[in-house]
Amino acid sequence: MRYKTPLPLLSLRYIRTKAVSGLLSAFLLAIVFVSSAMAEVPEQIRSGIDRIIGGKGTYNADEGVYKLVLPRTEATVVLDYQKLSPNIGLNSWVAFTSAVHREALLTGQFLLLEDEADAVLTTALNAGLQVTGLADSSLFGRTRVKILDVAGIGTYQDLASAFRKGLDEIRRIRTNASRTSAKIETPDVPFENSIDPGPLNTILSMRGGISDGVYKATIGRHALLYGESVGREMGISSWIAVAGTDNHALAQGEFVATSEELQDLLKALRSKDFKIVSIRNHLAGEHPQLLFVRFWQQGRSVELARGLRYALDVQVGAIPSRSAENVE
Numbered sequence: 001m002r003y004k005t006p007l008p009l010l011s012l013r014y015i016r017t018k019a020v021s022g023l024l025s026a027f028l029l030a031i032v033f034v035s036s037a038m039a040e041v042p043e044q045i046r047s048g049i050d051r052i053i054g055g056k057g058t059y060n061a062d063e064g065v066y067k068l069v070l071p072r073t074e075a076t077v078v079l080d081y082q083k084l085s086p087n088i089g090l091n092s093w094v095a096f097t098s099a100v101h102r103e104a105l106l107t108g109q110f111l112l113l114e115d116e117a118d119a120v121l122t123t124a125l126n127a128g129l130q131v132t133g134l135a136d137s138s139l140f141g142r143t144r145v146k147i148l149d150v151a152g153i154g155t156y157q158d159l160a161s162a163f164r165k166g167l168d169e170i171r172r173i174r175t176n177a178s179r180t181s182a183k184i185e186t187p188d189v190p191f192e193n194s195i196d197p198g199p200l201n202t203i204l205s206m207r208g209g210i211s212d213g214v215y216k217a218t219i220g221r222h223a224l225l226y227g228e229s230v231g232r233e234m235g236i237s238s239w240i241a242v243a244g245t246d247n248h249a250l251a252q253g254e255f256v257a258t259s260e261e262l263q264d265l266l267k268a269l270r271s272k273d274f275k276i277v278s279i280r281n282h283l284a285g286e287h288p289q290l291l292f293v294r295f296w297q298q299g300r301s302v303e304l305a306r307g308l309r310y311a312l313d314v315q316v317g318a319i320p321s322r323s324a325e326n327v328e
Helices: 007-039 043-053 114-126 156-179 197-204 259-271 301-316
Strands: 058-060 065-071 077-079 091-098 104-113 130-136 145-154 209-211 214-220 223-225 228-230 237-244 249-258 275-280 290-299
Touching: 043 065, 043 091, 043 156, 091 156, 104 114, 104 156, 114 130, 114 145, 114 156, 114 259, 114 275, 130 259, 145 156, 197 214, 197 301, 237 301, 249 259, 249 301, 259 275, 259 290, 259 301, 290 301
Parallel strands: none
Antiparallel strands: 058 065, 065 091, 091 104, 104 145, 130 145, 130 275, 209 214, 214 237, 223 228, 237 249, 249 290, 275 290
């Protein structure tokens, strides 16, 4: 005899299936509704952004994004008689969209000449933007430019005002440069290397070594890459090198930081006047996500070590992050 499922049980399964299907449909409709609601940037808001930034943007209704592209004529000069079109990417840009948990989300890039990078990075941090990347973007030897990536969440007005502060800082630097014979700061190459490691090891709480008179210390940390544990010898490390003499030293190195540590680390380094060379990834798919901050500075070796110790303490939370909020 063939087994027959009782009719009430079949009905119950049917009801459950229909209920789940109905809930799923309602959930998908809710997502569509929320996406549609958060996609719009009202015309009045767009006009306000234009006034603050000092430009005219374009609105992509499909993605709900309002974007302003700001060409930089200073970055287009290749030779005195030849210029590049800014349409090949020689511009700053900023984009706004609605957010769920706050009013708006901002992403953008500042196209910077070499002498503007540290000042605009500091301005962006102080304005409340998140600095997420810094890299060279030079196609030709005459004009050296950098790209500074930023992001932020808040109100449209606050975000636009924060980005505008970066633009104002660029204008201030260019105005001052036109009045004086400004020189891009570069590190001096040491003629001799004779660093005493003792005071540096004490300040940094490290066991650095000396090679040809140059001090170097490394701190490793662990991460997962392709599901495997990796550490210092696989490149997951912060390192510091100090060359020259104790009274006139050159320090350079690289900090590795998680995305949660990055902003406080940058503020700490800039508060001690360390120059930021780059902010970039070394890997893809690691956990946690890691960013590498390359830096340099000159001065007395012990003072450089104290500045780096401060940055390390801020990064690991030994000094509260609020101590690094305002960068001078």
